[in-house]
Amino acid sequence: MTTVMDLSNALAGAVERVSGWMFAVHGRPRVPSTGVQWRTGLVVTANHTVEHDREVTLTGHDGRSFAASVAGRDPSLDIAVLRAVVDGVSAADVADDGDVRVGHLVMALGAGPRASAGIVSALDVGRGRHAAGDLLAVDLTLYPGFSGGPLVDVRGRVIGITTSGASRHLQCAIRATAVTRLVEADHRRRDRLDRWACDHRAGGSRGGASARSGRRGGHDDHSSRRRAAGPSGDRR
Amino acid sequence: MSALLAVEEPIPHLARIADQLRQVTVEIRSQGGSGVGAGILWAPDLVVTNAHVARGSCVGVGLADERWIEAHLVVADRRADLALFRIPRCGVAAALGDSDTLRVGALVVALGHPLGLLRTLTAGVVHALGPARPGGRRFIHADVRLAPGNSGGPLADTAGQVVGMNTMIAGGLALAIPINDVGRFVASATASTT
Secondary structure, eight states: OOHHHHHHHHHHHHHHHHHTTEEEEEOSSSSOEEEEEEETTEEEEEGGGSOTTOOEEEEETTSOEEEEEEEEEETTTTEEEEEOOOTTOOOOOBOOGGGOOTTOEEEEEETTTEEEEEEEEESOOOOTTSOTTSEEEEESOOOTTOTTOEEEOTTSOEEEEEESSSOSSSOEEEEHHHHHHHHHHHHHTHHHHHHHHHHHHTTOOHHHHHHHHHHHTTTOOHHHHHHHTGGGOOOO | OHHHHOTTTHHHHHHHHHHHHHHHEEEEEETTOOSOEEEEEEETTEEEEOTTTOOSSEEEEEOTTSOEEEEEEEEEETTTTEEEEEOOOOSOOOOBOOGGGOOTTOEEEEEEOGGGOTTEEEEEEEEEEEESSTTOOEEEEEEOOOOTTOTTOEEEOTTSOEEEEEEEEETTEEEEEEHHHHHHHHHHHHHHHO
């Protein structure tokens, strides 16, 4: 009898829990997007919501503002990693997205907090140069400003980052594993990511991208070679 | 989580909530109007709905048992988009919740007559709480699919208690007047007329 009320309370509790890790990201005119502190000092958002040559500020759930800089971008996955010193905001509880199954109840959240609920509709959404397994398809509504926000399970753990920019036809989320790979790459390849940012400030040419991919070719894994084509912006 | 493992439990529970809500959701037809709106049985002799649904001082009210009764306007507030009607006593009244304790993410259901489809249930979660535009009045924003015909109908929590009155659709979201605001309207309306 109370089970559905327990579920309702669990969902509301999940929103309260996750909203502590979320920011409104002011990186474009008008509607701010959403970001999640993935690791201390590193905030993940949707790449298409952070314009080039623009100062980025974050607003926390308590209304405090923080300055942020772009640490790296992956346009092919539509992820931007921002660096910011955010006191008193803890890093997200990121779940193992390997447990996610088609039909699981999930919520997409936006800064505010705002919530939208639905189910996982497909795993392994392969789209050309994406490796199967980087994206999830979800059956829910992504409202304006939700891009870059967390996709959370009923326990309030982050299983991905939602973005309307990843696909024109599907509501998609970048799986947490793929995001973590990018964020950890930021630690290891901090200078290289800075170069990505510099390239973008300079306009990011196709030639620059191929030069980078050549530089990476020797030691990088398959997925980062795929992504190396990203900064040229030929996806869309 | 246990709530998800016991999948068979929530479904009859939701069905029970839907049955309760059907009893307290009425059809509203205004004279000369072609569309149907919804209303909530606030008390055995009172129906509350949106002012934009019920035009005129006398409207037809369709009960869940398919009886049609005449309702007479007590008071309408076009600004608040609320109207209160008196009906012959019919024996049922909605269970009211507390909209001030509603949380973002909580499951909610809406009952109404979307596109004339009578007493249809849709479900979703609370999307946000607050004004639709800066400085505006407070609404419950719900990620619930509504259509014309839902206006004036109940938005209820998982206990089956009415927490809002579905009033408009904006950007795909349901906007509902918090039931505590409706309660204040009804209290002042009945106080001024008795």
